[in-house]
Amino acid sequence: MYDIFAKIALSKIEEAINNGEFDDLPGEGKPVNLDYLVSIPPEMRAAYTVLKNSGVVPEEVHLLKQISELRKQLSACPEGESKNQLTKKLMDTEVKYKLMLETTRRKKR
Template sequence: MDIFEKIAEDKIREAMEKGEFDNLSGKGKPLELEDLSRVPEELRAGYKILKNAGILPEELELKKEIISLQDLINCCYEEEEKQLLTQKLSEKILRFNILMEKRRVKNAALRYYKNRIYQKLGY
């Protein structure tokens, strides 16, 4: 155990003895673990931070906007407004598809180079 781990352990022990952890929300309840298996490993920490801050990742924000626009179009009776909403919907879908394609290409390239590095290292 290095010096920083020792200091951290001592601070945690002190806090426990003072009862600073006794009134935490969720005490005695099981942890709610999130399934992040579908999120690329390199993005998980960032997604978690954004979620805790109440900020959606760009692709989820776009998906939410797409669903809202589809609902508005379904309820719209004026043809001119419906065309405007349909145009906005097309733009959002295009932006979403471009974003997802960039992510697929990036992830494929990362996997390729990761595999090459592992091969060179003999794994």
């Protein structure tokens, strides 16, 4: 079943290329930035890409951005009370993210 759809899709893509429909598109010849996919589990990347292209950002992505930002702040923060607060906030955010992932995985079963 998949092979049929893959062949149809490839046929349509080749037809569009031959008709020049992909010529002069914005960003032509520039590398595609896929850095945002690094922190997303492989089994969820396709779904996140579709959501991102639709303008919808899941809560998990917001949490990943928060985690990344908190890690940057921690690395630049001197020892002391503020570093302890940042560490606690980072741990809380990571736990929340992991719980969301686990909930999603259980729903898929």
